[in-house]
Amino acid sequence: MRSRRVVVGEGERALAVGVRGGVIAALLPYDDPAPAAERADLGEVCLLPGLVDTHVHVNEPGRTEWEGFATATRAAAAGGVTTIIDMPLNSLPPTVDVAALAVKRAAAAGKCAVDVGFWGGAIPGNAADLRPLHEAGVYGFKCFLSPSGVDEFPPLDEEGLRTALREVASFDGLMVVHAEDPSLLTDPLGPTYPEFLDSRPGSSERRAVERVIAAARETGARVHILHVSSASCLEPLAAAQRDGVRITAETCPHYLTLTAEQVRGPEFKCCPPIRDGGNRDELWDGLAAGVLSCVVSDHSPSTPDLKVPDFAAAWGGISSLQIGLPAVWTEARARGHDLARVTGWMSGRTAELAGLTAKGAIAVGRDADLVAFDDTAEFTVDVAELRHRNPVSPYHGRTLTGVVRATWSRGRAVTDDVPPSGLLL
Template identity: 60%
Template structure:
C-alpha cells in the first residue's frame, strides 16, 4: 500500500490564496487538495487547526563554502539552519568554494562534498567568469540550475567580474537553454572607498546609482540576446521603475530582494556593528519603503536570504570598522519570520509570502515540483504559527557562526513542524536532503 498522510489546516497557503483545506500526500508528493473535513482514508492524519500550512521555502541565494574553506559555512550546518527556518530547498552560490564552481569538474567536487550531509534538498548555481564560456554548457549538463556572475570585484580572485562584452557573450551562450544568469549588479565606476569607519560612510561609498548603472547594463545585454537575466539582492528601491519598464518592454528580467533590506534601515545600524555589512548595503528608511512598494507591485519577484555568514575571527579583526570588515548577512533560520513580521503589518497575506519565498524562487531555479501546495508537487510543507513571537538569540541559531544582525530583535511567526517529501523532519534528525539538477531530477 502507498504511504499516505493527510495534513489539515484552517489556513493553507495555496497558489490562489489562503483557505481551509486538507492536503493528501502519497509517495512523497501531493496527491489531492480537498475540503478541510474530507475523509481521505490516509494512514496518518495531522490536524494543525489554526497553525498555517505553507509550502516549503525555496532559497535560491545561499553561500555554502565547502569544499576547501572549512572555516566558513558548510552544507551540514547551512541546511540544518534552513530546515529550522522552514526552508526545504536551497540553491548554493558558486563563488566561495575552492575551486569555485566554474567548471563541470568543480561542480562534481562540490556535489561530492555535499552528499550525505544535507538536511534539505540542495541545487547548485554555476559561475560565469572571464574565460569559462566553453564550460557553461557542460555545467548545465552536470546539473547546474543556472549561473551567477558579478559586474564588480567579488573579493575573490578566482571569481572575477565580467565586463560589458563578457556579460553579453555569457548571456548569448546561455540564452538557448533558458537557464537564468543571476547578476550581482553594481557598477565599479560608481563605487568608491569609504571615507570613514562608520556605516553612513560605507553606504555613501556604494550609492544607488551604482546599482542603476549596472542594471542598465544587464537590461541592454538581456534585450540584445534574449537571455533570462535576474538581478541579485536588489537594495536600491529607486531602480524599481527601470526594472518594471524593462519587463513591460518584454525583456526577460526578474529581481530579488532580501529580508535584511525589507526589515532594517541604515538609520538603525549601530556604530561598530559590522554584522550589518553587506553589498549592496542596507539603505535608508525611504528606500525600504520603495522596496516594499515594488514587491507589492510585482516589480520585485522574490525574497531570498543571500545567507553569507562571516567568520567571527575576521569580524573581530575588523574592530568594528566598516571599511575593513568582511560583509555577509546570516538569515537562513530567521528569514521567514523577519519578512512576515513586517509583511503581516502591511496587510500582506501568507499566500503573498509563499509566492515571494517559495513559488517564484522554485521557478527561477527550474524546479517545477517545488514551492507550491499543488497536486503533483513534492510534499515539502511547513506548519507555521503566524502569531507566535520570539527574540532572536545567536546561541539558538544552527548555522556555523551564529553572528546575525537580528540578535535581540523580537520577530513574529515561528516554524512549528516541517515535512520533506511527506516525511516529518527536524534539524536534529538524520540528513534526508537530495541533490537536485535543473528540472528537478536528482544529480
C-alpha cells in the same frame, strides 16, 4: 496533514493534505475521513509550502569553517526552507566548470537535511564551460560586474558579460547578476557605516542594472538581478519588463526589514548595503507591484573574526537563512500583506525562477515540502539558538512574529534525530 489554514493559490483554505511517496496526492475537505497511516492536525496553525531559497552561500568545500551543507540545511529547515540553491563562490574551487561541480556535489552528499541545487559561475574565460555545466544540472549562472570579494571569482567586463549572455541564450539558460558598477564604487573614507554606505551608492546599482538590461536586450538572454537594495533600480527594471526584456529581480529580508538608521555594528554589513527607511518603503512598493518578483536570503556567512569592528574592513554578508520568513512576515503583515503573498514571494516565484516545477506550492503532484507556521507567535532572536555555523546576525535581540513549528521535506519530518535525506537536485 490537516489545517484550517492551508495556504493554496491566493488564499487560505481548511484542507486535509494527503501525501503518498513524498508527493502531495490529494487535497480533501478538512474533516474528510480518508484513511491514513499517520495524521497531523495543525488546527489554526498555518500549513505553508516549503520555501525555496535560490540565493545561499554554503561555502563548502574550502571555506567550510564559514558554513557547510550540514549546518546550512539544518538552519534552512528550522526556518521553513525546504529547497536551497547554492551559489558558486566562496567555496574552493568555485563552481565554474563540471569538475568543480563534481567536487561540490561530493562535499554535499549525505549531509543535506533539505533538497539542494547548484548555480554555476560565469567568470572571465569560462564561456566554453557554461553549456557543459548546464547539461550537468546547474540551474543557471552567477556573475559579478564588480569585485566579488574573493580573488578566484573575478567580475565580467562589458564584453565578457555579452559573451557569456550570448552563450547562455544559445541554450535558453539563466544568468543571475550581482549588479553594481565598479566605476561608481570607492574605498570607504573611514570606518563608520555612513562612510561605507557612501562608498556604494544606489547609482552604482542603477547603472549596472541599465548595463544588464542593454545586454539582455541585445542578446535575448534571460537575466535576473540579485539582491536589489536601491529603489533607484525599480524604474529601469519596470520599463524593461514592459518592453519585453526577459529580466526579473529579487530583494532580501534585510533590505525589507532593516534600515541604515538601525545599523549598530559590522554584523549589518552587506554588499550592496542596507539603505534608509524611505528606500525600504519603495522596495516594498516594487515588490507589491511585481517589479521585484521574489525574496531570498542571500545567506552569506563568515567566521566572527572576519566581522571585525570596522565597516571598512569587515566581511560583507548577512546570515538570515533561518529567520528570513519571520523577518519578512513581521514587516509584511504590518503593511497589510497576507501569508499567501509572502509565500508567493519566497516559494512560488523562487521555484518558478529556477524551473523547480515540483516545488513552490501545495498542489497535487508537487513534492510534499510543507511547513507548520504559527503566524501570531512571537520570539526574540538569539544567535546562540540559530542553526547556521557561526553566531553572527544583525537580527540578534530583535522580536519577530511567526514561528516555524515543523518542517517536512518530501513528506518526511526534518528533525535532529532523523538522518539527513535531502536530495541533490
